[in-house]
Amino acid sequence: MLAFSNSPPPPEEKIKHKSGSESYIALVWRRLKRSWTGMSGLILVVLLLMMAIFAEFVAPIDPKATDTGFAPPQLISFHDKDGNFVFQPRVYALVETSDLDPVTFQPIVGPDYDNPRLLGLFVKGAPYHLFGLIPSDRHLFGTTDGGPVHFLGTDKFGRDVLSRAIYGSRISLMIALTVVAIVTIVGTTVGMISGYFGGAIDAWIQRFVEVVLAFPQLPLYLALTSLIPVTAPTNVFLAFVIIVMSALGWAQMSREVRGKTLALARIDYVRAAMAIGATDRRIILQHIFPNVMSHVIVAVTLAIPSVVLLESFLGFLGFAVKPPLISWGLMLQDTSTYSVIGSYPWILSPVAFVLVTVFAFNALGDGLRDAIDPY
Structure with missing residues (x-):
């Protein structure tokens, strides 16, 4: 004579029942997670879409703001002008020198080691309206004093290339x-x-x-x-x-x-x-x-x-x-x-x-x- 019990099934049976009812989307997701190229592409696509949606917040400065014409990228440094190591990263402002470019005959722009600008996250900068509705002046990264920073340099009008x-x-x-x-x-x-x-x-x-x-x-x-x-x-x-x-x-x-x-x-x-x-x-x-x-x-x-x-x-x-x-x-x-x-x-x-x-x-x-x- 068979005896029936109301006790819960063992863990193995629960796992089999769960995998047996796995949906097609869940199966595709499980397969996709095994592909490092697919997951790396998915992560990059999500980051690109987030960057596009929150462009005002991600961009360090106003893309329409002008500076000193063509200027080279500013490198992040962990050293002061004397070569001593510092914990907070910094960039050096760009100023025009007395030398002229041999092609364009414009003043060559170089770093100003006497005026470093400290970098930080969620810093204050140019005001904007997120999605055209929410006023804010916080940016994902930038200088702590709100000054311009050009990680990828500037174009001929002095506009920040990265922004x-x-x-x-x-x-x-x-x-x-x-x-x-x-x-x-x-x-x-x-x-x-x-x-x-x-x-x-x-x-x-x-x-x-x-x-x-x-x-x-x-x-x-x-x-x-x-x-x-x-x-x-x-x-x-x-x-x-x-x-x-x-x-x-x-x-x-x-x-x-x-x-x-x-x-x-x-x-x-x-x-x-x-x-x-x-x-x-x-x-x-x-x-x-x-x-x-x-x-x-x-x-x-x-x-x-x-x-x-x-x-x-x-x-x-x-x-x-x-x-x-x-x-x-x-x-x-x-x-x-x-x-x-x-x-x-x-x-x-x-x-x-x-x-x-x-x-x-x-x-x-x-x-x-x-x-x-x-x-």
Whole structure:
């Protein structure tokens, strides 16, 4: 005779029950945590997004404030002018010397060892409104006396390169995320419709996709962006750039999703759903779309760095956002002259932000590709 007990199950059974009911998202997260490249990419992406959202707080000084023209980066030092070690880090203010630059014939700027500026965290500085609403004057880092500090030097107008790069991450990432969102929605929808229905619908859609893919993108970008007058408002120019990038980028996504849909439409459970009379809408949304999403998520993480690179390249050619907005592409316009790069190499600093962004999203995409893959 069997005896039943109400005592709780042993710890081993609890663990098995918990792992048996693990959701797909939890399984993907557990796989992603095992990939050091995927986790490093995720951490960098989160830091980049936080930097863009709280740019006013992270930037040490006002990006529009001017100083002494081209000035080299200020190095952090733990020694005073006599070489003695000090615990609190400091930088030395930059002043103009009596020497002239042999290329530009401008006064050379050098450190003032007699006036050190102490560094600190959560210091007071230029006032700002966080999110345009919350007034504050606290910055993540900077000098304790509120004076200017240039860790990456200044541009030709004396504006801090680091602060401008931090503010520029907002526009560059906003353009990338908006373009990729539009490309994903349009490309996924068109690809699933084309691959599922097939026949004449698929033929006509694919001919249109081939026409879009046949356009030489770079000349077309330059031609379309040049149609906007110089006096056009910044918002109009920004919207036009997003529309142009989206209009030329959705076709490749739709072609990839179509290929996945063609394979999924022949799987047994999809054919079984057709046989019992399920509607096309239900089959697409309930059976095909969830299986396509794994590929779409990876494609999104790999498409974002491509848009960031494209925006930076167009900005280098002179087709970036207009001031007072700041983007990495706009900052790279100052590097168009070789003599300027040779004399003031620190103005290439926005390239480092672009490289970090590209690496972060590519690493995250690589980790997600392995975590999402059911095989």
